[in-house]
Amino acid sequence: DTAVSQTPKYLVTQMGNDKSIKCEQNLGHDTMYWYKQDSKKFLKIMFSYNNKELIINETVPNRFSPKSPDKAHLNLHINSLELGDSAVYFCASSQGMSSYNEQFFGPGTRLTVL
Amino acid sequence: TQLLEQSPQFLSIQEGENLTVYCNSSSVFSSLQWYRQEPGEGPVLLVTVVTGGEVKKLKRLTFQFGDARKDSSLHITAAQPGDTGLYLCAGGGSARQLTFGSGTQLTVLP
Numbered sequence: 343d344t345a346v347s348q349t350p351k352y353l354v355t356q357m358g359n360d361k362s363i364k365c366e367q368n369l370g371h372d373t374m375y376w377y378k379q380d381s382k383k384f385l386k387i388m389f390s391y392n393n394k395e396l397i398i399n400e401t402v403p404n405r406f407s408p409k410s411p412d413k414a415h416l417n418l419h420i421n422s423l424e425l426g427d428s429a430v431y432f433c434a435s436s437q438g439m440s441s442y443n444e445q446f447f448g449p450g451t452r453l454t455v456l
Numbered sequence: 457t458q459l460l461e462q463s464p465q466f467l468s469i470q471e472g473e474n475l476t477v478y479c480n481s482s483s484v485f486s487s488l489q490w491y492r493q494e495p496g497e498g499p500v501l502l503v504t505v506v507t508g509g510e511v512k513k514l515k516r517l518t519f520q521f522g523d524a525r526k527d528s529s530l531h532i533t534a535a536q537p538g539d540t541g542l543y544l545c546a547g548g549g550s551a552r553q554l555t556f557g558s559g560t561q562l563t564v565l566p
Binding site (some may be wrong): 346382383384385386387390397398432434439440441442444445446447448449450 | 498554
C-alpha cells in the first residue's frame with residue numbers, strides 16, 4: 343500500500359556511467375516532482391510534471407532527463423554521472439500544482455558516484 | 457532567488473524540554489509548510505499555514521506564520537524522543553514550487 347515508491351533504494355556506480363531511478367505513485371495525483379538532497383540535507387527541486395507535461399525545470403544539467411510515461415510514473419535518467427551527482431534523490435507527488443498542496447515523498451534513492 | 461534560513465541548524469535537548477525552531481526569509485511567501493524527515497525516509501508534512509499571523513496547533517507542536525509572511529516558527533512543548541528528526545520549512549510562492557529551508561536537526565535524548 344506504498345503511496346510513493348522509488349527504485350532502487352541505493353545506487354553505487356562509477357563516474358561516467360548512465361543510470362536510471364524509477365518512481366511510481368498510487369495516490370491518483372496529477373503532479374510529480376524530483377528533488378535532490380545534498381549532504382547538508384538541503385532539499386532542492388529539480389523537475390515537476392503535471393499530467394505528464396514538464397512544468398518546472400530548474401537549473402539542472404541536461405545530463406538529467408526526466409520521463410513521465412503516464413501520470414503515475416516519473417523516472418529520472420542520468421547520463422555521464424559525475425562525483426557531484428552523489429546525493430539522495432526524492433520523488434514526490436501532489437494533487438494539483440499549487441504550493442499549498444501537500445507533497446507526498448518517496449523514501450529516496452541514495453546515489454553514490456565513485 | 458527566495459531563500460529560507462532555519463535556526464538553529466542542530467539542536468540536542470533532553471526529554472521534557474521545550475524548544476523553538478525558526479524559519480526566516482527576506483521574501484514574502486503565500487504559504488508556509490513544515491515537514492519532518494526521519495533517517496532513510498522522505499519528508500512528511502506536518503502543517504500548512506497561509507495567513508499572516510496564523511497559529512496552528514498539532515498536539516504538542518505549535519506553528520506560527522509571521523504577520524508579514526516572511527517567517528515562521530515551530531514550538532515543541534515537552535519534547536519526546538519520538539520528535540527526533542530533521543525539520544524542514546518550505547515556502548510556497550507564485551512559481552508553483554516549494555523553496556525548502558536549510559533544515560534543523562533535532563535530537564531529543566531520553
